[in-house]
């Protein structure tokens with residue numbers, strides 16, 4: 001190879017490396033976003049299941065484009081929707097169970113999530129929803145469909161470079177430990193945290209086996225500030241108090257999660273596994289509502305805001321006048337306004353962690369002429 005040709009190749013490698021790392025817009029490029037988790041990220045799979053836990057009726061979706069109740073458990077869009085929009089992929093993430101998905105819908109990313117789900121399979125048991133073990137089965141079906149569309153080689157590339165988002169855990173603690181103490185007969189809180197993190201570890205390994213490499217794993221929100229948790233604990237609204245014990249449990253779980261993710265990234269070659277912090281931005285909104293234009297942060301907009309969610313938040317339930325002033329939409333789920341702030345936080349603090357110099361390409365320097373390439377642009 002002529003020296004000039006080699007030089008140009010090295011220069012191109014150098015420029016493309018710089019573009020992925022140092023560009024003014026830090027958002028890295030992903031061809032697709034794939035989502036696993038619970039109702040905070042369910043864009044409508046529960047519509048296709050025999051379950052009572054659905055958000056496909058008014059007033060859910062009242063601020064969604066076209067005022068459509070899509071099954072999203074909020075008044076509008078969710079974080080995955082804002083995320084694909086930030087990444088310039090599309091406007092919303094469709095549910096995988098939607099029978100009308102186009103090839104393009106599939107190869108730009110879908111959601112395998114089911115509202116009410118958790119890492120512990122007993123969380124979903126008997127509720128007619130998709131446990132995590134079922135979500136991974138759907139993902140396997142997805143891989144087969146994408147292979148049919150793109151061919152094996154391109155499908156593999158797509159999965160490897162897609163952003164995978166996993167968000168769950170709240171239901172496990174709520175359903176099995178705090179509110180209905182099924183698992184409390186077996187575990188203390190620390191033991192149950194470890195049990196769930198072990199399930200998550202196995203889930204991440206399965207995703208890795210199936211080709212996923214870029215993962216963002218959400219921690220817990222301040223669970224003790226969910227209006228439903230305050231109601232269960234105190235029996236009635238407790239003038240703005242959160243359940244402190246549950247919040248400190250959430251923080252301890254999150255610290256353990258951070259450790260686990262960094263361990264897993266070093267165990268799984270070529271992976272990038274990033275912690276997605278939802279606790280800090282949410283507690284900031286709860287403690288400093290005016291900074292975000294919120295007025296009400298301790299109860300939901302739907303009904304009296306302390307118990308209503310799913311079937312209890314329905315067309316007969318009165319809603320607040322202005323949901324953009326509310327942090328919570330119902331007694332469990334944030335409003336679209338909150339999800340939008342969370343998405344901005346994610347854009348600023350989480351996505352840049354995927355744009356790593358050290359990622360897929362080796363860093364090549366022109367030995368002997370370290371400055372020449374830089375001088376050219």
Ligand SMILES: *[C@@H]1O[C@H](CO)[C@@H](O)[C@H](O)[C@H]1NC(C)=O
Pocket residue numbers: 188189190191
């Ligand atoms: C929780 O249970 C484990 C054993 O199952 C025990 O080692 C640990 O000390 C317990 N922690 C607390 C805080 O009780």
Ligand SMILES: *[C@@H]1O[C@H](CO)[C@@H](O)[C@H](O)[C@H]1NC(C)=O
Pocket residue numbers: 265270271358
């Ligand atoms: C590059 O990535 C590998 C694997 O993720 C990691 O072990 C290594 O420490 C990283 N190197 C630098 C300089 O960040």
